[in-house]
Amino acid sequence: MAVIVPFEGPQTPSIDQLVELVTTDMDRVNAVILSRTGSDVTMIPEVANHLISSGGKRLRPMLTLAMANLTNYTGDGHIKLAAAVEFMHTATLLHDDVVDESEMRRGKKSARMLWGNEASVLVGDFLLGQAFRMMVEVGSLRALDILSAASATIAEGEVAQLAAAKNTATTEDEYLNVIRGKTAELFAAACEVGPAIANRPKAEQSACRSFGMNIGIAFQLIDDVLDYGGKAAKLGKNVGDDFREGKITLPVVLAFRRGNDAERAFWVRALEKGDITDADLDQAIALMSKHRALEDTIQRAHHYGAMAVDALALFAPSPMKSALEQVVAFCLARSH
Template structure:
């Protein structure tokens, strides 16, 4: 039976603490791999990579690889290098994203492209991708290589799709879900699935973990969409209204536009093409989104996908790993940053 959007076990304040505690020892090993493999004889490379890698990110994707391995009671250590691979892929995409978006902030401090410039940021992102593929080859599994390389390709396609949808007011909810499935959820899915490969578990377990990660990734991105119109910059670690000023058709905007009257739609059409981007315009956009409950509707959809993530691992035996992964799904949609 499929869980409803309200059927996740509730805690007052869901947290990543159980997940972090579960994977703490493994994450230390992953961080050792990351620090070792981001080194280069060219000093700018570790300086720029370290600016982001050491910048306070949650390490959620590699933690999911470790947690999935714990769920399967895997006793080896291959997943440590592969979790580092996942983080390198993620970091490379962030570096490239900041250049594409012209971002000023990332994780509460200046984005790498602002400090080091766009050319260096793009090239170091490329360097991290190559490090990721070196680690995949070292693992020796063609299946792992296929899963992670396919995820990298899908992420790139999702980013290009998002770029082509930018400033396109007619972007549908269906298309937007397709974009975030590619640009965000694909790596969550791969991060979880590869644990089943190294643990030599059956295809059904692989696909269950893939479904957990994919639905969690969609929920996580939808929560991000909501946060951009529901929190201030101090909480978010980036400039409030970034999505609005960049003309991104995220779900709160898509819903507010669909539910708005003719005058409201006229405002959105001007805003999304870049003619209404002042602070006052942002305040008006937030008011319209609030008027139509678009943030809450976005969070409701996020809760739906989080429930699907929990459903996907329902057949695994009760364990600390399973409990931590369930709470991670709760945290993904309840967080305000």
């Protein structure tokens, strides 16, 4: 059951404009990524490149480059910081797949399925180490502070999600706090480091951070919807993985809260007790449809998307600003 929400705009939103504007810098970032995954320990580049070369959009490092451009940064530091952001993201994916016991990642077998849990965790640690080395090389204490704080916050978000896992009593506020840490914090940090190394006024740094935080929340909420209303090819994982793993996401929170006693008993059996039958995913989607849980999650995502666009109001019109607004529209349009 797909959820269709029309996007009001002249054309289908895409990140093509952003890709075009940062393509030269992104080539340099990719070269850095390639060189920094090298190691005499052959398993390290094998595992790292399996995920790095598996077709991710590289949205977070592109946002680092975009914000550096938007705030007129003229040095080279943004290249290594963008690579560091991508390494941080890749490390969290490697760790996530172990925690979630995921079999698929971006449409391919996850690294843990090919090399085992131990290798996935340790290569993730290697990438984090390389990320911090690059931050130090850039020589900006402020950028190091932003990204190291983000690293700690992401870990806190992961642990908070672990604590909330299978807990149907999770509130909307509690869930939003989890995704602020787990997902949105890296978007926020990726956007903040550009103006930070450009030594822009605090207001500009805060605006860029706000853009990243809000687009990160919107991005995750749409991901939550796609798990119940998307296609496996688009997701890069199996539809219903969140459900089968007992993950409490916003559509579940809304459907549980709005349901009757019998419906709540279904969610408790399936998610808290892990007693899932083949027909249960269809039942979950039917309950979400009944209570408008998917539509309302998309509405929440649009709210955060609007705040992301508003954060850019501080900046004069430019091709880069327009491209960033398109990125917000693209993230929301994934719910089609």
